Amino acid sequence: xxxxxxxxxxxxxxxxxxxxxxxxxxxxxxxxxxxxxxxxxxxxxxxxxxxxxxxxxxxxxxxxxxxxxxxxxxxxxxxxxxxxxxxxxxxxxxxxxxxxxxxxxxxxxxxxxxxxxxxxxxxxxxxxxxxxxxxxxxxxxxxxxxxxxxxxxxxxxxxxxxxxxxxxxxxxxxxxxxxxxxxxxxxxxxxxxxxxxxxxxxxxxxxxxxxxxxxxxxxxxxxxxxxxxxxxxxxxxxxxxxxxxx
Amino acid sequence: xxxxxxxxxxxxxxxxxxxxxxxxxxxxxxxxxxxxxxxxxxxxxxxxxxxxxxxxxxxxxxxxxxxxxxxxxxxxxxxxxxxxxxxxxxxxxxxxxxxxxxxxxxxxxxxxxxxxxxxxxxxxxxxxxxxxxxxxxxxxxxxxxxxxxxxxxxxxxxxxxxxxxxxxxxxxxxxxxxxxxxxxxxxxxxxxxxxxxxxxxxxxxxxxxxxxxxxxxxxxxxxxxxxxxxxxxxxxxxxxxxxxxxxxxxxxxxxxxxxxxxxxxxxxxxxxxxxxxxxxxxxxxxxxxxxxxxxxxxxxxxxxxxxxxxxxxxxxxxxxxxxxxxxxxxxxxxxxxxxx
Numbered sequence: 183x184x185x186x187x188x189x190x191x192x193x194x195x196x197x198x199x200x201x202x203x204x205x206x207x208x209x210x211x212x213x214x215x216x217x218x219x220x221x222x223x224x225x226x227x228x229x230x231x232x233x234x235x236x237x238x239x240x241x242x243x244x245x246x247x248x249x250x251x252x253x254x255x256x257x258x259x260x261x262x263x264x265x266x267x268x269x270x271x272x273x274x275x276x277x278x279x280x281x282x283x284x285x286x287x288x289x290x291x292x293x294x295x296x297x298x299x300x301x302x303x304x305x306x307x308x309x310x311x312x313x314x315x316x317x318x319x320x321x322x323x324x325x326x327x328x329x330x331x332x333x334x335x336x337x338x339x340x341x342x343x344x345x346x347x348x349x350x351x352x353x354x355x356x357x358x359x360x361x362x363x364x365x366x367x368x369x370x371x372x373x374x375x376x377x378x379x380x381x382x383x384x385x386x387x388x389x390x391x392x393x394x395x396x397x398x399x400x401x402x403x404x405x406x407x408x409x410x411x412x413x414x415x416x417x418x419x420x421x422x423x424x425x426x427x428x
Numbered sequence: 429x430x431x432x433x434x435x436x437x438x439x440x441x442x443x444x445x446x447x448x449x450x451x452x453x454x455x456x457x458x459x460x461x462x463x464x465x466x467x468x469x470x471x472x473x474x475x476x477x478x479x480x481x482x483x484x485x486x487x488x489x490x491x492x493x494x495x496x497x498x499x500x501x502x503x504x505x506x507x508x509x510x511x512x513x514x515x516x517x518x519x520x521x522x523x524x525x526x527x528x529x530x531x532x533x534x535x536x537x538x539x540x541x542x543x544x545x546x547x548x549x550x551x552x553x554x555x556x557x558x559x560x561x562x563x564x565x566x567x568x569x570x571x572x573x574x575x576x577x578x579x580x581x582x583x584x585x586x587x588x589x590x591x592x593x594x595x596x597x598x599x600x601x602x603x604x605x606x607x608x609x610x611x612x613x614x615x616x617x618x619x620x621x622x623x624x625x626x627x628x629x630x631x632x633x634x635x636x637x638x639x640x641x642x643x644x645x646x647x648x649x650x651x652x653x654x655x656x657x658x659x660x661x662x663x664x665x666x667x668x669x670x671x672x673x674x675x676x677x678x679x680x681x682x683x684x685x686x687x688x689x690x691x692x693x694x695x696x697x698x699x700x701x702x703x704x705x706x707x708x709x710x711x712x713x714x715x716x717x718x719x720x721x722x723x724x725x726x727x728x729x730x731x732x733x734x735x736x737x738x739x740x741x742x743x744x745x746x747x748x749x750x751x752x753x754x755x756x757x758x759x760x761x762x763x764x765x766x767x768x
Contacts, residue, residue: 224448224500225763299446305767377761403767422762 184272190262201252237414249293311368321389337373439635448500453584455598463488477738505573570722582711
């Protein structure tokens, strides 16, 4: 059983955090909320998504799993206006999700959860640096880097967080000192390189967050953590590094 | 060739992208046969250079392997070594079939018959020159290859069991009999393909079979799966007359891991049964291999393909540009699996 009402925009923003990486996902439902773990087909990036029942106006669910085609789901959510309410209702008999918003009534066929790629385990990583900053800043850095290269370095040097991209011809660097960050903790200098293809997808959702925490190491995956649904949910992205060319 | 489990188990279709960053131990002979039999001209004649040497396999390797590498797939080609002694009969029988097909092909082509293509495909054979050319080109491309002590498919399976590779890439499912946890089909023919001799386009996708799933779906053990395959016919035995996959499944379930009882029931036996079964369970394989993706050498590839084998320099230039870029990307992007 699953029956819920939520603000359409809040929900769309939340689901987008997952749909930006994968086309289909398995959502786990409990009485306390919904969650999903998914890794992109190339095994380079993963998302862990949790939304608490409190994010919803009403939320009732029994334990279960639903498989959702996120491309179709996002299309439907895109039809809702900003302030619309979204009513979700799982029809157990037909295994379809009924979605009502602004007078529209959709029926979304669900996917067989066993046909979706297995959920990844979330690796536990001890990373030496933690930077907390505004999501918009990071999005700006990614957009700037894209103009010159297809990959970008994230690093901490002498208590300054920096983002750097170098193409065949041009170079861009953005430095944010500790004083302009929400916080910075680091046990030394770190630097890892990442694909902008992935970062660009990730900042779509992360760019809207007031505060993003970045856990960073050297030639290690980066971990981005931020709140969604008015603080009643979290998204964690992990992105594997690229190795600097020999 | 090989065992057709397709009637019993539905393989899972995937997108090629899902294999990105996966190492695939490709059964080289299987793939070369495929290139030689499908990369042909309208009348069924294989591609050839100015001196008449067949080049279909080279075309397959340069274009289709580049497509794979562009998707982030990391291929390793595993060539056959010395076949097991009990394969002699199969090899002889196949040579006869091919020779018959070759004669039919010559006749059909002379008569301008549409049947020519079919016979041409059936007459496909691999010789030492084809193998040597394939290895030479792979070497220039920076794609690793290994020669197995015995069957390539057995070595490829062993590499997946050991974790050196993620999948065996082959068009048949024999690797499951050799114990490979995962087999993927169609990787070198993925995409829109024209059905041979028909004007129909189909969208071919990679298909995955996992040993664990196959065994649990059929509710049998790997030994029973091997028995089942032997009853239907493998590369090493012709199979029992009138026993298809479904009948064989019934038999191995009725007499679990007891082939003598099955032979009693059907009143027939399989020559070399024990040897064949032992070969699937404990094939001759080696740990002495190195998988290392190198840097493509465009000049050597051009000299080899354009200079020696009459490929079009413009087309080769284009594919080389893609290959060089893709090979350097493949080495750089890490996957999360290293940290799981």
